[in-house]
Amino acid sequence: MSDxxxxxxxxxxxxxxIIRATDLPYKANSVFNAGATLIxxxxxxxxxxxxxxxxxxLTVARSLDGIxxxxxxxxxxxxxxxxxxxxxxxxxxxxxxxxxxxxxxWVVAYTAYSKGGPLVSLATTRDFKxxxxxxxxxxxxxxxxxxxxxxxxxRWAMLHRPVPAxxxxxxxxxxxxxxxxxxxxxHQILVxxxxxxxxxxxxxxxxxxxxxxxxxxxxxYHGVRTTxxxxxxxxxxxxxxxxxxxxxxxxxxxxxFAPEEDYEIVGDVDKVVFPCGWVAEGDELxxxxxxxxxxxxxxTARISELLDWLETHNGMDWQ
Ligand code: BMA
Numbered sequence: 001m002s003d004x005x006x007x008x009x010x011x012x013x014x015x016x017x018i019i020r021a022t023d024l025p026y027k028a029n030s031v032f033n034a035g036a037t038l039i040x041x042x043x044x045x046x047x048x049x050x051x052x053x054x055x056x057x058l059t060v061a062r063s064l065d066g067i068x069x070x071x072x073x074x075x076x077x078x079x080x081x082x083x084x085x086x087x088x089x090x091x092x093x094x095x096x097x098x099x100x101x102x103x104x105x106w107v108v109a110y111t112a113y114s115k116g117g118p119l120v121s122l123a124t125t126r127d128f129k130x131x132x133x134x135x136x137x138x139x140x141x142x143x144x145x146x147x148x149x150x151x152x153x154x155r156w157a158m159l160h161r162p163v164p165a166x167x168x169x170x171x172x173x174x175x176x177x178x179x180x181x182x183x184x185x186x187h188q189i190l191v192x193x194x195x196x197x198x199x200x201x202x203x204x205x206x207x208x209x210x211x212x213x214x215x216x217x218x219x220x221y222h223g224v225r226t227t228x229x230x231x232x233x234x235x236x237x238x239x240x241x242x243x244x245x246x247x248x249x250x251x252x253x254x255x256x257f258a259p260e261e262d263y264e265i266v267g268d269v270d271k272v273v274f275p276c277g278w279v280a281e282g283d284e285l286x287x288x289x290x291x292x293x294x295x296x297x298x299x300t301a302r303i304s305e306l307l308d309w310l311e312t313h314n315g316m317d318w319q
Contacts, residue, residue, distance in 0.1 A: 025072060045061045077128065078092065100147075161205040170202050286300055
C-alpha cells in the first residue's frame with residue numbers, strides 16, 4: 001500500500017486489475033503489457049496475451065470510457081507468423097502504438113522473440129483488424145521501442161533499447177532515425193542507465209511512446225534494479241526537446257511509480273509494473289500497465305503535475 005501521508009503523481013484505479021486472463025473469451029495464461037490508443041471515440045488496448053505454451057500474441061480490447069466494459073476480440077488479433085517472419089517463432093510481445101496523423105495510420109512497434117533473441121519489429125494498421133508487417137527493424141537483442149508521431153526534418157525517429165554484448169556497460173535508451181520507417185540509422189545513446197544503488201541502475205527501457213507536451217516530449221521509462229530477491233521494475237520520467245529529441249532536457253531523480261499492490265507484487269514475474277501505453281485526453285492521462293506479468297491495470301495522472309514535478313525533481317546532475 002502507498003504511504004497516505006504523501007501525494008503520489010499516479011493514482012491507481014480502485015477496481016484494478018481491469019483485465020485478467022479469465023476475462024478473455026479463450027483460454028490463456030496471462031494478459032499484460034498493452035499498447036493503447038484512441039479510435040472511433042473509444043480506447044483501444046492491444047494486449048499481450050501469453051498462451052499456455054508460453055508464446056505471446058496480441059489481442060484487441062475496446063472500451064467507451066477506457067476503464068470498464070472492455071469488449072475483447074474473440075481470438076488472437078495479431079498472431080506470430082513464423083512461416084513468413086521466422087523472427088516471430090517464440091512469439092510477439094509488448095506493443096507500443098503511435099498514431100501517424102500524416103499517414104492516417106497507426107504504427108505498432110513490438111518485440112519479436114527470435115531464435116537469436118528478442119528484436120524490434122514494426123507493423124502498420126488502419127483499423128486494428130488487418131496489419132501490414134514491415135518486419136524486423138533492429139537486430140537482437142533489442143526491445144522497448146516506439147516511434148515518435150511526427151518527422152524531424154524529413155526523418156522518422158524511434159526510441160529503443162539495445163542490449164550490449166558486454167554486460168558491464170549497461171543497457172541504455174537509444175534514438176535512431178529513418179527516411180521510410182524500414183531502414184534505421186544515425187543511432188545515438190539518449191538516456192543512460194545510472195550505476196550503483198540507483199533505482200534505474202544498469203538497465204532501463206522506454207515504457208509507453210513519447211508524449212508531446214508544451215514543455216517537450218514526455219518520456220516514462222522503466223528502471224530494472226537487480227536485488228538479491230530478484231528484479232524490481234519501477235518507473236521514472238524524462239523530457240526531450242520538442243524540436244530536437246536527441247536533447248535530454250530533464251530526468252527524474254526518484255521513481256514515480258513502483259510495485260506496491262498485490263497484483264503488482266505477485267504474479268508470473270513478481271514486483272513488476274510494466275506500461276506499454278497511455279492515453280491523454282486534455283490534461284488527464286490514463287496509464288495502462290502490466291501487473292507482475294499476469295494482469296492489466298490502470299493508473300491516472302495529470303500531465304501538468306508530471307511536468308511541474310519534473311522541474312523540481314530534475315536529477316540530470318546525478319548520472
Ligand atoms: C521485460 C519484458 C516485459 C516483462 C518484464 C518483466 O524484459 O520481457 O515483457 O514484463 O521483462 O518480466
